[in-house]
Amino acid sequence: MKWYQKTGWILAFLVLCFPLGCFLMWQYKKEWTMLIKAGASAAFGIFFLVLFLSAFSSDTSQAAALTDQLEAIQAEKQELETQVESLSADLSVLKDENQTNVAKIEELQDQLETAEQTIASMSDLDPAEDLQNQIDSLQQENTKLTEENEKLSSQIASASVSNSSKSSPDSSVSAGTDAPSQPADINSEIVLVTKTGSKYHNHKCGNGTYYEATLEDALARGLTPCKKCF
Template identity: 25%
Template sequence: MDYNGGTENQNSGNRHKKWYQKTGWIILWLILFFPVGIFLMWRYANWKKPVKIVISAVFAFLIYSGFTASKLESINIQADTETVYNINEQIQIKQVVQPDNQTITATAYKTTGGKVKSSDNKMFFTNDEPGTYEVYAEASGIKSNILTFKIEDKTAILKEKAKKEAAAAKKKAKEEAAAKKAEEERLAAEAEAKKKAEEEAAAKKEEERIAAEAAAKKAEEERIAAEAAAQQAEQERIASEQAAAQAQQPQEQMVWISATGSKYHSYSSCGNMNPDNAYQMTQAEAEASGYGRCKKCY
């Protein structure tokens, strides 16, 4: 068999065919738009019939599979959205799709921050920044429900809490110290005021005592003076009465009597008499009282 001759005849035949009748273009149409490619293959390609049948069967199967395959109907994702999560913590997302033979990958997930990744056929959402984030899945024009996660930097929160507690404790200690100092100052002021009041009261009491003593002394002096005046008045009255009586009676001779002596004297300068406590009476009164004559004077 002359293969070279056959090839040459085939190439010569291809050169006389129109462009869409050529083998290369038929293969291209099978790839780009297979219905046209199938038609051109059966109409113009001089391939063996079994080859044409196999190619047609493959494309028929693909068409049948496309029409009979089930389509994605719904996507429902579930997770614990009540918990407040820490940054970088893995949050599992459970997905329920209908029909159940459909699957969606991590690339179908949309987020407002963070990322969704698959691990051991499970979906996990993580984020390294605190905040509130929404997550949903979308595939084949079907959109799932939206999950909202709250993320916190719990280490930073604990540090901030400890910082605030330390500041509050410091402020409280400062306020307590200020309150203690104020209380001590108040007590000291009260003690000082009490001491001053007691001193003033004691001084006033002392002044009143001194004034009372002065008043009592003055009253006593006035009483003594009054008594002396009364005694003087009485003596003057007696003297006046005696003078009046003497004026009515003959004048008797007066003598001097010493308070400690037993004699009467004719003059006060007698050396036998103490003139400091001497007084006068009549000679008759002296003799009647038991006094005798002073030998020096008489």
């Protein structure tokens, strides 16, 4: 009898490799009855099927677990990519703010240097001398304005005298000529105006401070003649 025809090896094959063990049992165990062979085939077949299904379910559960792990890893990868993009954006903003701060610091440094130079230049000057120079400059300007005011006053007075001489009716008689006198330009006539009044006058007929102006200027300002003195 060969070794694979022995009962022990056939039982081992039935457990380890059911198809081979079942074949050897039906082929070489002629002394076993049909009921024993059928029962052994059914029992070991069920045992082999249970082992196969348990192994298959284990593999399926492992595959599902691996799938879940893979999905979790992919989700973590996407989250990490999102965090990297957010950090990159924050880094860009920080770089821009850093450049802006550097520019502000440089500007403040320039202003500080300018202020230091100004303070240094001011410390070299004598405050009393500087104040005296300002007073002298203001006095010179005041003197110039006074001289200009006097010149304007003299020009206004001479214009008033010239205008009154031109508008006098006796001027044509004293000239000793029979030629008709030329009418004076009324727009250049000098009139008196108060600072707050709305009328012009030919003489001071009331209270207030008067100043001389041409009739053209008075009419341009919408002033009307005073009925008391005209």
